[in-house]
Amino acid sequence: MINQQLLTSPHRHDGSSVRTKMLWVCVSLIPGIACYTWFFGPGILIQCLLAIVFALLVESVLLKIRKQKLSVFLLDGSVYVTAILFALMISPFTPWWINFIGICFGLVFAKHLYGGLGNNIFNPAATAYVFILLCFPVAMNQWPSAIDGPSQETSIKNSFKYIFLMPHDSYSENNYDSTSSATPLADMQNRLAAMEMVNEIRTSSQYGNYAGKGWEWVSIFYLLGGIGLIALGVISWHIPVAILGSVFAFSLIFNMYDTNLYPSSLFHILSGGCILAAFFVATDPVTASATPIGKLIYGTIIGGLIYAIRSWGAYPDGVAFAIIIANGLVPMIDEYTRPYIIGEN
């Protein structure tokens, strides 16, 4: 009642379209991708390119089957964003066929069976990632260690070897060189389960000042891109603030309860896919809640689930799971936070 704004007709279109918004999302991901490449080698660029090619292929086949116009839907840019976000969530060492399976699942089951862009309930990139994480757990746990600048181990040649030449049947950790390791989150989870203390674990070489070495900088660059998106008005501040705020609050409470068992707030925010999800994946306008209060509730649910799955679940990072569950709750949130029309009971 207090902040009610009276909006009367005529309304003017502000000139924004799906294409410009998606273009800005891609542009704002560039600093993050550049930093990722600096620390973890060019494998991620190959994954992005592969994902885009696969996504265009799958999307055009699906549009052909559904008898839709190729030019309109291929150029709107949403499929590129899905592909890039998916590629950023998987490891740079993922074999090409896993990338392909993920893209297929995401676009077919999460997008086109619901009627294409604008009708989907679940985020295609998050669904694709969850599917391959559940199907290929060993391949999804091979991550490169952070190295400053170009190096032999994460060179283009080695990345090609991992992505294209890995034998399909003999998937074991022995096939990788010493470059691969668990992510800091997974390492933290395993060693906490083995009764080590947080401070003790943090002294090992793969941790930096706040979170994992390298990962913290990648997250900070994603954050810069995300703030740029908010400044440009492409996304609203509600969802990122709610997600990061709730992760911060939950981890602060548990960290204060026992410093040895629960890592600090900054560690949680700067590691894994927390910032990427908060600014780029969860803010997908189709699958996120539409009302301002709904956005805050939606973000808080995601933040709480991320923290719960990371701390007590079996998976090291629960970002994609949290987004899928929250997407399922969005219709309910929207229904109960919808503003009433004047005169309605």
Place this chain on the structure above:
Amino acid sequence: MSELLLILVSTSVANNLVLNYMLGIDPLLATSRKTGPAINTCLFMVFTMPVVSVISYTFNIYIFEQHVPDYLHLISTVIIIAVTVMVTGLIIQRLSPNIYIRIEKIIPLMMVNSTLLGLVLIEKKYVYSMISALFSGLGTALGFCLILMMFVSIRKKLDNPEIPIPFQGIAIIFITLGILSLGFMGFSGISSP
């Protein structure tokens, strides 16, 4: 206390009856069209599941395991569930007729349904006392209600003509359940011993 809390969380989200065991889909689909019937089903579940859980645990420990041969366990569990549901219905009718009118139609649907039988059979793995049986029943009921209330809202979005014709109706509902179940698999690891 923390173990009871773990049972509550694990039965409501991690080992959700609908998404993890694929039980209780029939009442979910039958009553998720409108908010009214859905709330009635929720009320019924929250009343009945803890009662059924505790009573079948008691019968199982004190009567079946000692006096009934193995091959009759399943059939006697079914009978216990049917009788418990009927008696619970009668008690609710005596105590608060208003609520009874709302859940009257669900009672025959639930009496010989896999939902309650599945709950009782799964519980045999981890329930160790009367109070844990109570919490397990309550947690399962709350988990079912969560999914049911989610589905009432989701189904309004699934009546979309843009969905390809072969997948309209029941098919897209099952696909949605499947993707939700992928999401809930993230809770694996939060489970009772």
